[in-house]
Amino acid sequence: MTTIDARGLSCPEPVLLARRAIQALGPGGDLEVLVETVTSRENVLRTARSLGCTAQADATPEGGFRLRIHKP
């Protein structure tokens, strides 16, 4: 599974990185995106869902979020 570390990057870079990675994913592929802020969490989740993926977020112990994206 590919992991993208978008922590500390400002808007819209996390979305750009996630978007590119999702488009490169094959059917059934999984992607993990690490982000730091709620803004990035919401933006990346919205982008993933708009591209037809399922996506969910878990809080990490460091205070950020781990976003798990699956392309059906």
Added chain:
Amino acid sequence: MRERLTRFLASRRGIILVGAVIGLLGVLLRKFGNPPNMGICVACFERDIAGALGLHRAAPVQYLRPEIPAFVLGSLIAALAFREFRPRTGSAPIIRFFLGAFAMIGALVFLGCPWRALFRLAGGDLNAIVGIVGLAVGIAAGVAFLRAGYSLGRSSPARGAVGWITPGIMLGLVLLALIRPSFLFHSESGPGAMHAVIGISLAGGLLVGMLAQRTRFCTMGAVRDVILARDTHLLSGVLALLVAAFLLNLVFGFVKFGFSAQPVSHSNWVWNFLGMALSGLAYALAGGCPGRQLFLAGEGDGDAGVFVLGMLSGAAFAHNFGLAAKADAVVEGVVQTGGPSPNGQLAVVLGLVFCVVIGFAMREKWEAKR
């Protein structure tokens, strides 16, 4: 409860509701005394604050506008309440300072930031359309740089003082606005002399700050997200602002359609376009409109605080060096078209050159090659 509110405000209905509320608040602030079509203008208000502090001596635009510190403090309150206050810095602050300064110079050549462009349009000032087209072109250029790998780099978590310094300064400004010490400058006439009473300005500003922090309201992001990803989420909030402000302007009889001699506005198309193109590019490269930079500063983003200081400095330069545009004037019944001086025109060109150089120089691919 907190999570449900967060989900609602992150939804399409949430951003539309907040956009409409901000639109209504902007017109109400104008009704209560702020200048025409300037119920809320981040750039103009920061320029007025620079004047109040004596950083420039343009007598008509000096007033310590409480809305600006209230935006930051409203955002701070919301960020603390929802545990989103995160001190952070380190993403090219010196570049952000100059992006802020040039964004302000572009705004003062147009005579308003994107927020005021919307309020001007909602009041019938059709020059705002030219400005908004310029803004969109500037943002599109910023998107092209982002697609080519432009990045100001990562910020890092920082100690608390980094996050608290901008809200602390803003609290100091509120105290100065309340105490009104004699060293502050205060316009006797002109836009700086027109303002709502301080309590209303503070209350309106705090409400806008809280709502905007929760929804990530951003006038630049609205256009950028459409160009970048066909994402109309933020745009729907911005359009709601425009429609709500227009309707309330109609109720109050504030709408006057036209190009010439609109309030605190000029009808020089070329420089309305280029001024806002510079601003739009600078906001896109910095990752947020001038309002969003204030809300980010309230969340503890030290880099956004540096952008705000850049805007204050840009306002000082703009008036000390005669870069800001003159508004249209009616002299003996004849409209004299305003616009920027040659100094202002040169500053816009310099700003565009600066932004383009930064757009190329901060591409990660370039750095990787070295």
